[in-house]
Amino acid sequence: MKERGNSAELGKPKRWQDVPMGGIAFGASSEAVETGQWRSMRPVWDGEKCISCLLCWNQCPDRSILADEDGKVTGIDTFYCKGCGICAHICPKKAIEMRPESEFTGPGAGAKEE
Template structure:
């Protein structure tokens, strides 16, 4: 993606294209990665709505809903999911361990 100069940005920083945040891969600057232990997960769904990037997907609905693996293209490594998980089945690990 090419960086824009200040002259190319709409006045007031208005977003003039619906859904454009999808183009910004917020996982690019993650320094910690959430590691999810799916065996320990009780599928309480606490982490999904609290993720600021909405990058924890789910499948199914109602009492059959299940969380799926984190979408690392958008996960920015904030650690909120780890902090809200009641059974501590998410731990944050340094991203550098995976990118060497």
């Protein structure tokens, strides 16, 4: 299993007694694997409606909302999005709409939505 940004390999599971004191337990999240391929709903971001309040960015459990250094939302990384819909639900301007995954097909269907 690889983590985004670095290549920490997770080995065979160990019993807690076999882990040395100070050992690191890597958490499991969508950052470690691309989970966007099994969702049923996909968020679609409308940059015209978005006011970059960052409520979606703050609440996304998969850290799939993309923002630049200035705090402006720039899109959604659908490779890691599980399609939970929290972002669409919390958006005060309804700038994110959940659409059926079946509407998106072909190469790049899991690409960044910008």
